[in-house]
Every structure is written in structure tokens, then in C-alpha cells.
Amino acid sequence: MKFLAASLLASLAFMPLSIHAREVRVYSGRHYNTDRQSYKAFTEQTGIKVRLIEASGISLVERLKREGSNTKADVIILVDAARINNAAKAGLFQPIASSKLKSEVPSRYRDPGNRWFGLTRRVRAIVVNPNVVNPAKVRTYAQLASPDLKGKLCLRNRKNVYNQSLVADQLALRGEASTKAWLKGVTANVAQPYFSGDIGLIRAVAQGKCGVGVVNHYYLARMLSGVNGTKDQQLARQVSIVMPNPAHVNISAAAVSRYAKNKPEAIQLIEFLASPNGSAGLAGPTYEFPLRGVGSSTYLKGMTKFTPDNVTVSQLSAFNPQAIRLMAQAGWK
Ligand SMILES: [Fe+2]
Structure with a gap:
């Protein structure tokens, strides 16, 4: 027992203190529990942990404004086109360069300034x-x-x-x-x-x-x-x-917070959710429509x-x- 504890301590001593799991923090105004399945699939695929904070769209936007540069939000997900665009105009997001998002999200469902990208319709x-x-x-x-x-x-x-x-x-x-x-x-x-x-x-x-x-x-x-x-x-x-x-047609959409601390992970999550599989994964259980096509639910x-x-x-x-x-x-x- 003593030996085990000692060897554990010894191995811990060699671990650099700065190592921590990669993660991405999401503020979501989508009020659907089933979204968690999509986040889980993302974590399984990438090893990046998703920390989720859910609230109504208006309070999320207010919270982001209040938190300013201290915000913990990396990704913001909102429903309704006007709401997401108004948040962009208020300077809460940052433009992201992603050729994947440009090709996978039809232009009508993304910001011409690349500040937000549609996920579902x-x-x-x-x-x-x-x-x-x-x-x-x-x-x-x-x-x-x-x-x-x-x-x-x-x-x-x-x-x-x-x-x-x-x-x-x-x-x-x-x-x-x-x-x-x-x-x-x-x-x-x-x-x-x-x-x-x-x-x-x-x-x-x-x-x-x-x-x-x-x-x-x-x-x-x-x-x-x-x-x-x-x-x-x-x-x-x-x-x-x-x-x-x-x-x-209205959308739910995602954006990278202006003060994101985990920007690469944030972009990776949005690319995952907006991909054909990701969009279908979000839209299926909520009976929304993916960005392309209409899904196959009998309901x-x-x-x-x-x-x-x-x-x-x-x-x-x-x-x-x-x-x-x-x-x-x-x-x-
Ligand atoms: Fe709704």
C-alpha cells in the first residue's frame, strides 16, 4: 500500500502542472435537452469537453454584455435570426475564418461577415x-x-x-x-x-x-x-x-464569443454542429430541419x-x- 502510494506520488511529480483537458464553454439559448447528445458525440470524437450553460436567449445576450471580457463563454448558440444578428451587431462575437463552415452552411443561413453560422432551420x-x-x-x-x-x-x-x-x-x-x-x-x-x-x-x-x-x-x-x-x-x-x-424560415445559429478563451475548440465545435451529420443530429430529436434537406421523421x-x-x-x-x-x-x- 505504502509502495503504491509512493509510486503514485512519484509519477504525479513528473506530470507538468499546466496540463488540463481541452474544453469549450457553450452558452445556449436552445432549450432542448436532446442537444446534449450532440455535445457528447463531439467530446467522443475530439476529446474536447463541453461545458454547457443554458438560459433564455435574451438573458444570455444580457449576460454576455454584463460579463464583457470576463465572460467564460466560448460558443454562443441562439435561436432566431434577428436575435443572433443583433448580438453580432452589439459586438459580442468575433468573425471566424473557416472554409469548412463556408462550404457546409448555405450562404443564406450564415452571416456575410462570418460572425455566426446557422445550425438548424x-x-x-x-x-x-x-x-x-x-x-x-x-x-x-x-x-x-x-x-x-x-x-x-x-x-x-x-x-x-x-x-x-x-x-x-x-x-x-x-x-x-x-x-x-x-x-x-x-x-x-x-x-x-x-x-x-x-x-x-x-x-x-x-x-x-x-x-x-x-x-x-x-x-x-x-x-x-x-x-x-x-x-x-x-x-x-x-x-x-x-x-x-x-x-x-428561421434558424438557430452559433457564434464564437468575442472574448473566447478556447477559440480553436469553439470553432471545432461549431464546425461539428453545422456539418451535415451535426446539423441532422441537432435537428432530428427536436423535429427541426437540418440546414439542407428535411430529415426523415414520420412526425x-x-x-x-x-x-x-x-x-x-x-x-x-x-x-x-x-x-x-x-x-x-x-x-x-
Ligand atoms: Fe422554440
């Missing part, structure tokens, strides 16, 4: 209760303003970035006057109080409290898969989904045929303040 879709509204009457976002839908439309509140980005998308496509008219029609159709989440909204559509609503497609897929329990699964089966064509039935419109992520960010202002003016609560 989601479509703002229309959910319908066919007993209340004929799905054929709501094939486009424009039709949500139709007077036929008076008292039948449900919306999530204005604070939600997903709807802000949808309105910014419409501003980029149709300009201010037309978007204002659209918002007037849309808000006039709302009967129920504005919702605070997409899942509550889908439940209300399923129960016929609303005829039609707007949600990210993966919330319906999650309910259909049963991860939220059998009650939500039953409700989800009452609902039809319409993928508007062209569709407003995405009826959701995979969509053509993204040609609005860029930078446009969504640029139109965000105007979108919020017009939503408020139109009475979008």
Missing part, C-alpha cells in the same frame, strides 16, 4: 382546425388577414421573436404599406387573448377555440411524437398543418414540402425594430 407554419376553417383557405400568410377568419385567428404575443421575425419577413417581401394593411386585417381577426407559447396555441386550435394559428412547425411534430404526453398527442392529431409557400408528415422565401437573415434583423413598432400600432398585444 424552422418554418413559421399555419395550424388549422378543419372543423372550423377550411385549410384550403389559409395557404399563405396573406390569407390570415382575410375577413372570413374574423374571430377565428389565434396569435402568440408581440414579445415573441418568432412572430417579430415573421412580420420582419413580410416587411422585406411586401414593404411597409402592404404589411400595415396585412397587420390590420390579422389583428382584427384575433378573438382569444394573445398566447404566450406555441404549444398552448396549438391546444386551443385543436379544441376549436381557434380555427387557425401560427406556430413553429416543430411544436406540432413534438406533440404528435408524444414527448408531451398522450393528451397533447391526441390534441395534435385534431390539427392540420399548412406550410405556406413560400415559407418564412414531420405534411411539413416537409416548403420553399423558403428569399429574405435573408440580415434583412430579418434589419426590419426587426420596424416590425415591433408596426405590430404595436396594429394592436398586436
Whole structure:
């Protein structure tokens, strides 16, 4: 025993003190437990440990600003195009040169200045209760303003970035006057109080409290898969989904923190997550779409045929303040 302890001490004495495991610290606003599988796969492949801090997107951005150069964050992952671009504009990221990311992330899903790169995609879709509204009457976002839908439309509140980005998308496509008219029609159709989440909204559509609503497609897929329990699964089966064509596509994306202490590891992690396998690995369990293609889940039935419109992520960010202002003016609560 004594001998063992002595030899252990002796071998420790020869170990340089500075050696420590390589690691990368991630601040993530993606609220999906299944992402941990992807981090685990990365660690297995590279030996680099991932330390994860999860928080809502807004608080992550605030935290980064507060921490400044003392931040522990190496990689920042956020959902919503406008949010990630606004964080880039606030100087929280640093540009990264990676030919791998340039070739693997389609240009529409990455920053022209190389400060952030898309990882997964989601479509703002229309959910319908066919007993209340004929799905054929709501094939486009424009039709949500139709007077036929008076008292039948449900919306999530204005604070939600997903709807802000949808309105910014419409501003980029149709300009201010037309978007204002659209918002007037849309808000006039709302009967129920504005919702605070997409899942509550889908439940209300399923129960016929609303005829039609707007949600990210993966919330319906999650309910259909049963991860939220059998009650939500039953409700989800009452609902039809319409993928508007062209569709407003949003992303989750990753960036290297301006003050990253582990920059090479940070770049390596983002390259891993944005690769075809990495993107599919993140998107599969959450029913998002990878950067290319649509995956193969049966719960995405009826959701995979969509053509993204040609609005860029930078446009969504640029139109965000105007979108919020017009939503408020139109009475979008
Ligand atoms: Fe979400």
C-alpha cells in the first residue's frame, strides 16, 4: 500500500502542472435537452469537453454584455435570426475564418461577415382546425388577414421573436404599406387573448377555440411524437398543418464569443454542429430541419414540402425594430 502510494506520488511529480483537458464553454439559448447528445458525440470524437450553460436567449445576450471580457463563454448558440444578428451587431462575437463552415452552411443561413453560422432551420407554419376553417383557405400568410377568419385567428404575443421575425419577413417581401394593411386585417381577426407559447396555441386550435394559428412547425411534430404526453398527442392529431409557400424560415445559429478563451475548440465545435451529420443530429430529436434537406421523421408528415422565401437573415434583423413598432400600432398585444 505504502509502495503504491509512493509510486503514485512519484509519477504525479513528473506530470507538468499546466496540463488540463481541452474544453469549450457553450452558452445556449436552445432549450432542448436532446442537444446534449450532440455535445457528447463531439467530446467522443475530439476529446474536447463541453461545458454547457443554458438560459433564455435574451438573458444570455444580457449576460454576455454584463460579463464583457470576463465572460467564460466560448460558443454562443441562439435561436432566431434577428436575435443572433443583433448580438453580432452589439459586438459580442468575433468573425471566424473557416472554409469548412463556408462550404457546409448555405450562404443564406450564415452571416456575410462570418460572425455566426446557422445550425438548424424552422418554418413559421399555419395550424388549422378543419372543423372550423377550411385549410384550403389559409395557404399563405396573406390569407390570415382575410375577413372570413374574423374571430377565428389565434396569435402568440408581440414579445415573441418568432412572430417579430415573421412580420420582419413580410416587411422585406411586401414593404411597409402592404404589411400595415396585412397587420390590420390579422389583428382584427384575433378573438382569444394573445398566447404566450406555441404549444398552448396549438391546444386551443385543436379544441376549436381557434380555427387557425401560427406556430413553429416543430411544436406540432413534438406533440404528435408524444414527448408531451398522450393528451397533447391526441390534441395534435385534431390539427392540420399548412406550410405556406413560400415559407418564412428561421434558424438557430452559433457564434464564437468575442472574448473566447478556447477559440480553436469553439470553432471545432461549431464546425461539428453545422456539418451535415451535426446539423441532422441537432435537428432530428427536436423535429427541426437540418440546414439542407428535411430529415426523415414520420412526425414531420405534411411539413416537409416548403420553399423558403428569399429574405435573408440580415434583412430579418434589419426590419426587426420596424416590425415591433408596426405590430404595436396594429394592436398586436
Ligand atoms: Fe422554440
